[in-house]
Amino acid sequence: MPSIQTDGLTKEFGDDVVAVDGLDLTIEEGEIFGFLGPNGAGKSTTINMLLDFIRPTAGSAEVFGMDAQDEAAAIRERIGVLPEGYGFDDYLTGREYMEWAVETKGADDDPEQLLDLVGIREDAGRVASGYSKGMQQRLAFGMALADDPDLLILDEPSTGLDPNGIQHMRSVIRDRAEGGTTVFFSSHILSEVEAVCDRVGVMNEGRLVAMDTIEGLRESASGQATIELQCAEAPPRDGVADIDGVSSVDVAGTKLTATCTDPRAKVDVVKRVDSRAEVVDILADNTSLEELFNQFTGGGRDNDVEMPAGETGQRADAQEASP
């Protein structure tokens, strides 16, 4: 049975905003699923419907085969949630919050162990509202882990975390998933999802615009490539456009640029041009996963999607790309 299944799940706010638009989603048990999309894509609204914090306008959502609206209490017993922007605004210490989380879940976890796991045991005696944002995020994550839930729902979990905190959270997530926990993980940061998720769903303006494994997305991303050849003299354009897998050719001075729908055509382009004009430099640029994400989402609401390291294209030679 899937851990999460939605069928035509829709949420409208008033007459103007369709926050989630006919979402069909199936998340299998033990999966780490990345729910990706720019600001306002509908990720939190989807999560809020799964948790029955808000009600759908149409469609349905099931968690562990139980209806998210009718059986919300039974569902909550099996899940751990890290909501977006969890706030600690009263006088309890980190330790007291953790003890409270363990107690209300009826769990037998040792609060000290959970505090240790998320790296705030040393500060557990301090009032949590005085914690830094990252420390509060660690505490909220630890509280979500209490009672070893079957499903972890994490809304923008790395908010406020430093690189060490992000790495550590990833390793805890992987450990839990290896133990059978399903992880549903929302983010607008592609690299974050890429590092930890088995499968990714990309939301844009309330709709699921892509769903695949990271590998699958990568394969689609490598479907297009651009090659730039710097020649000693003006290269001939004719003949290059006729190569199978080349969709366009542009010549500017001594530089020839070819766009290839099939990346394997790049070699033929080099051979053809080099037979007529000496090629002195080659720049090859595969469409990156990042660009693919931007194609799906129109570049994000504020173009605020971060680049994953090493995903800005590949050069065929060792020199730095010119701007």
Ligand SMILES: Nc1ncnc2c1ncn2[C@@H]1O[C@H](COP(=O)(O)OP(=O)(O)OP(=O)(O)O)[C@@H](O)[C@H]1O
């Ligand atoms: N309570 C609400 N009333 C009116 N509109 C809302 C409400 N909650 C969300 N929306 C709208 O629904 C759309 C989706 O918002 P949502 O918070 O689900 O996006 P998100 O993908 O989680 O974005 P972010 O990455 O910024 O958290 C946005 O246009 C938002 O303004």
